[in-house]
Amino acid sequence: QVQLVQSGAEVKKPGASVKVSCKASGYTFTSYYMHWVRQAPGQGLEWMGIINPSGGSTNYAQKFQGRVTMTRDTSTTTVYMELSSLRSEDTAVYYCAREHESTTVTTGFDYWGQGTLVTVSS
């Protein structure tokens, strides 16, 4: 069965960076795009970016360009999201989410990780 298992909660100081991992299993890793979505406490969902696990190409939301880096390791079927220059407003639960259909995009997100809480506090 498809599973996305994320790394544990993090506490960071303002200005630091955080790297969240998402290990995929139960399907062909390189066939499905992966997204990152975040949710601040009590707020809605916010799309951060997408990575193609096959070639590693990425597309980031304008809001995060210059601060976010998404990578993947095909040997461990893991995708990573690193966010730098953290500020208190980055406190949120970060989710990885798989594209619904293989080798294409804009088909919805059918499997989600359990979420990783990142707290930014001095």
Next chain:
Amino acid sequence: QSVLTQPPSVSGAPGQRVTISCTGSSSNIGAGYDVHWYQQLPGTAPKLLIYANSNRPSGVPDRFSGSKSGTSASLAITGLQAEDEADYYCQSYDSSLSGSYVFGTGTKVTVL
């Protein structure tokens, strides 16, 4: 700042029908991009409820249905049940934001 607008809340008694609207524009829903819907129970990750405007993934009850017209989409829940109390989000793609996926503002469904 979401570009898809949903009502903050809707409510209904058990067994009733409720609908949630999702209003976009000519650069997202109106441009022909598909709309997807998610259900988020408290403290859990979102779950795909409807994809490509009106399709249900396996395991999703047929009480949930979706539609799209023009620059808007709707999610309907018939035969409302207590377990349907959750937050619901629409999602689409927007071509005006350097190619960006966008979510709705979210709607809290309360079962009275």
